[in-house]
Amino acid sequence: MNANNQPPSYLRELVETRFRKKTMVWTVPECGLSAAHRFSVSFNDGSKVFVKAATDPQTTVWLHREQLVLAAVQEPLMPRVIDWIEVPGGYPVLLTQDLSAAYWPAGHRGVHWRRGDQEQVFSGLRRLTGLPTIADLPLLPSKQWLLWPELAANPEPFLALELCSERRFRASVAALTAAEALNDESGNHLVHGDMRSDNICFDGQQVVFVDWSHAAQGSARSDLARLLPTLYLEGGPRPATIIPDGGSAAAAACAVHFSRIRHEPMPDWLKTVFVKLVAIELEWAAECLALEKPDGISWQTLG
Incomplete structure (x- = not known):
């Protein structure tokens, strides 16, 4: 990822080609420690998708594992899989439901659980x-x-x-x-x-x-x-x-x-x-x- 948190050109091209529409905004999530590229992406028609792209052999293994689980289980407890891109000679890309509008307890300002949140987690x-x-x-x-x-x-x-x-x-x-x-x-x-x-x-x-x-x-x-x-x-x-x-x-x-x-x-x-x-x-x-x-x-x- 470059200094202004914009996607590498190959990733933008892959996503726009797969969806056949232009991307407008690529936003890096506040949290997460993964070495993979991670973006909430807005398209010119107002739709959104979450993009996670491997960047090396290790993140490739992890992304394959994530795709395996999300595709096999398909539960409301998990993001919905939208697509999977894997081109010869390149690192794979997982496209899932965008959850940027959801409530995230953790953020740059610390962790804030609302009343009832933790009970929901235990459930x-x-x-x-x-x-x-x-x-x-x-x-x-x-x-x-x-x-x-x-x-x-x-x-x-x-x-x-x-x-x-x-x-x-x-x-x-x-x-x-x-x-x-x-x-x-x-x-x-x-x-x-x-x-x-x-x-x-x-x-x-x-x-x-x-x-x-x-x-x-x-x-x-x-x-x-x-x-x-x-x-x-x-x-x-x-x-x-x-x-x-x-x-x-x-x-x-x-x-x-x-x-x-x-x-x-x-x-x-x-x-x-x-x-x-x-x-x-x-x-x-x-x-x-x-x-x-x-x-x-x-x-x-x-x-």
Whole structure:
């Protein structure tokens, strides 16, 4: 994408040729971290379409997965597929229902859930777990790479976050390590794989989940467990009130987010978000595993 957020010429030509009409405005959505091109496109007849175009081999894989799900399931919970463009030697383009007029909780000004929105999300997730899975989607693992043993052996970087004292860490680390080892995301349910506020909108009274590029087959509560810590950060319920037996998921998520802080380059604002998630997940794990509450900095006071 060039500096003024206009589409590359090849993409404009592909879309105008496929629809046989001229495009007038290409608008980049406020949220989303995908490396793919993403635009809400207005045509000269007043109609709109959402355009998502792969930009490299990785986004090509993700876009194929998204198209597979949206074309196979065709639920109100998902954007409606309008077309798919794939030309020899080029990257594919997915064209879907434009939802720019929907209500999006997440935006440049933060995240703002209206009354009843989160209940709609929970209802949509229950509906999602009842949908048939798709055999060609990747399987979430029953066992993952364990991170808490490394933290137990080298606790200083974790303790540097000041989320708990060394005494509390050493009193809890064995239980957290054991809980992480029991975390199992496998299953035969359709999983979105990247459930968060900027991938959720409301088209009237209908909740819609977008960006299915990380869809998979897995546990019925995988999406809910991934969403709850960020939802709590945004004013939602404490995770333990929704999944009171979520100690394994919480311990695993806490370790994963901490590992990302340590090993992935990220801007300071995103690092602060991740530290808050680590704090929330540590509290969630402690509550579910009957451990003492962390005695360090509260996530509410961070940044």
